[in-house]
Amino acid sequence: MNPFYFGSSKEPLFGAYHPPMTQRARDSAVLLCPPLAQEYMRTHWSLRRLADMLSRAGFHVLRFDYFGTGDSAGKSSDGTVARWHNDIRSAANELLELSGRRFLSVVGLRAGAALAATTEGLDTFDFILWDPIISGQSYIKELRRIHDSQLETYNRMRHQPILKTSNELLGFPFPPAMQDSIEQIDLLSGFINNAKNIFIFSSGKIEELPQLQKMFQMRGVTFVGKTVDDVGDWDKPSRLYDAFLPNAILTTIVNALVRK
Amino acid sequence: MLIENAYTFGSSVQLVGILTDSTSHPSSNDIPIVLLLNAGLKHRVGPFRLHVDLARELSGLGFPVFRFDLSGIGDSNRHKDTRSREEQVLSDIQEAMDFLSSRKGIHNFVVMGLCTGADNAHKISVRDKRISGAVFLDGYCYPTAGFYLRRYGTKLFNPAAWWRFIKKMFIKLTPDSYATNDNREENYFWTLPPKQKTETELKLLVARGVNLLYVFSGWFISNYKEQFATAFKSVDFGNQLQVEYFRECEHLYPVIADRKKMIGRISDWMKAKYLDT
Numbered sequence: 001m002n003p004f005y006f007g008s009s010k011e012p013l014f015g016a017y018h019p020p021m022t023q024r025a026r027d028s029a030v031l032l033c034p035p036l037a038q039e040y041m042r043t044h045w046s047l048r049r050l051a052d053m054l055s056r057a058g059f060h061v062l063r064f065d066y067f068g069t070g071d072s073a074g075k076s077s078d079g080t081v082a083r084w085h086n087d088i089r090s091a092a093n094e095l096l097e098l099s100g101r102r103f104l105s106v107v108g109l110r111a112g113a114a115l116a117a118t119t120e121g122l123d124t125f126d127f128i129l130w131d132p133i134i135s136g137q138s139y140i141k142e143l144r145r146i147h148d149s150q151l152e153t154y155n156r157m158r159h160q161p162i163l164k165t166s167n168e169l170l171g172f173p174f175p176p177a178m179q180d181s182i183e184q185i186d187l188l189s190g191f192i193n194n195a196k197n198i199f200i201f202s203s204g205k206i207e208e209l210p211q212l213q214k215m216f217q218m219r220g221v222t223f224v225g226k227t228v229d230d231v232g233d234w235d236k237p238s239r240l241y242d243a244f245l246p247n248a249i250l251t252t253i254v255n256a257l258v259r260k
Numbered sequence: 261m262l263i264e265n266a267y268t269f270g271s272s273v274q275l276v277g278i279l280t281d282s283t284s285h286p287s288s289n290d291i292p293i294v295l296l297l298n299a300g301l302k303h304r305v306g307p308f309r310l311h312v313d314l315a316r317e318l319s320g321l322g323f324p325v326f327r328f329d330l331s332g333i334g335d336s337n338r339h340k341d342t343r344s345r346e347e348q349v350l351s352d353i354q355e356a357m358d359f360l361s362s363r364k365g366i367h368n369f370v371v372m373g374l375c376t377g378a379d380n381a382h383k384i385s386v387r388d389k390r391i392s393g394a395v396f397l398d399g400y401c402y403p404t405a406g407f408y409l410r411r412y413g414t415k416l417f418n419p420a421a422w423w424r425f426i427k428k429m430f431i432k433l434t435p436d437s438y439a440t441n442d443n444r445e446e447n448y449f450w451t452l453p454p455k456q457k458t459e460t461e462l463k464l465l466v467a468r469g470v471n472l473l474y475v476f477s478g479w480f481i482s483n484y485k486e487q488f489a490t491a492f493k494s495v496d497f498g499n500q501l502q503v504e505y506f507r508e509c510e511h512l513y514p515v516i517a518d519r520k521k522m523i524g525r526i527s528d529w530m531k532a533k534y535l536d537t
Binding site: 001002003004005012014016038041044045048069070071073076150154157158159160162168170171172173241243 | 266268276278302303304305308309312335513514515
């Protein structure tokens, strides 16, 4: 794995490039789009493991951090969806250049799936959405519910209670511009990624799956939707800081990309 | 201007780290490089991006800061040898120091860590003379009479506290309803060493002139500010010890205002110890 910075020299993005570990590389390169905020922290190890598995299967793989997240430039409060869309395009170009491949596949986890689905001009071959956020509004509402329940716990120990603020969710800043832009995301109306093949793999039931399936059918896209018995628990405050160690879903993703 | 570069280093396995450096401050051996150690299994970014914020804050003051992943954590590879985990971790940290010394010509380090990071910070400070300062976030502390009084004194006559205690005991007796498949426990938990051993090691660090900053949250093993100094009355720390106690803060500092306060306190200590003199 080669860690490096790419993009603008003033605001570089962090990337981790995993070259193929087989003698002959596959035709497509795989870009991994991580979740945001606490979900990014919780899933770092599992995305690294997925990248290792894909690299052993012969893919060029790039993991990266959006602006204002992880090791990339920018304060945690400075990101917006428009900025992260640019980052995805920039990472995709970087990966195609590094790998010398013509075809791009994308795996997006949680908000990463939603961001990749709503990025314009991302010419994608296979697109795997892993436990995707479908509605930005519901996502923010859910984060707020978990945040409020955490605050109750913290406040039991404090003389001066932490007051509820709309700009902070689960330890990360979510200023209005960031929140508003996330709330605009709606995959039922804004799914513009033009992938040839779309896969949705989820650890739980996705209510909107029939509508999404219908939409993909109308577009003539090959679609596979599958529930995989594996960890997720995105809505459980008790799992918030636990290590996230999926297994079956990683194998499912690799198998889908190698067409096993 | 701050510059961040990603590096791989390590003689037996590939370790990964990010060096945050300032172009406006010249390198000097009087200005130590700060090493940020992993907190549990969290990768080098730190809980809630704490290590990134801390690195950029300290680098703005002129300290180069290196946040990196120990073997088997984050982006660093696992050792496949038979050494104890402690030996692997300490050699990882020493490899980081060797790497940075050869790049920057600096042989002076301050090590910082939270939780298991504080545990490792203590051990490497004892082992390696290049460490001139250490910051322990919820590091070693031992119960004192004052600790027990604060912890249990008010609860003895409180029926609600007794009820909570009974419920807690009942939960402990029921099987774990959500068993984790995380078996990397050595990275996640640490055991408080015998107090006598810690005391001897602290005396050694003080004799070597190591500056010590202990920052305790109210959610871990300390429940009043003087607990650390009381527990180690026999150690003459001189002016090398500073203890901060954030009674209201949670162990991982999940509240932004708390985190800012803690980072500010560490920055002030670094300035006082290494810049103002």
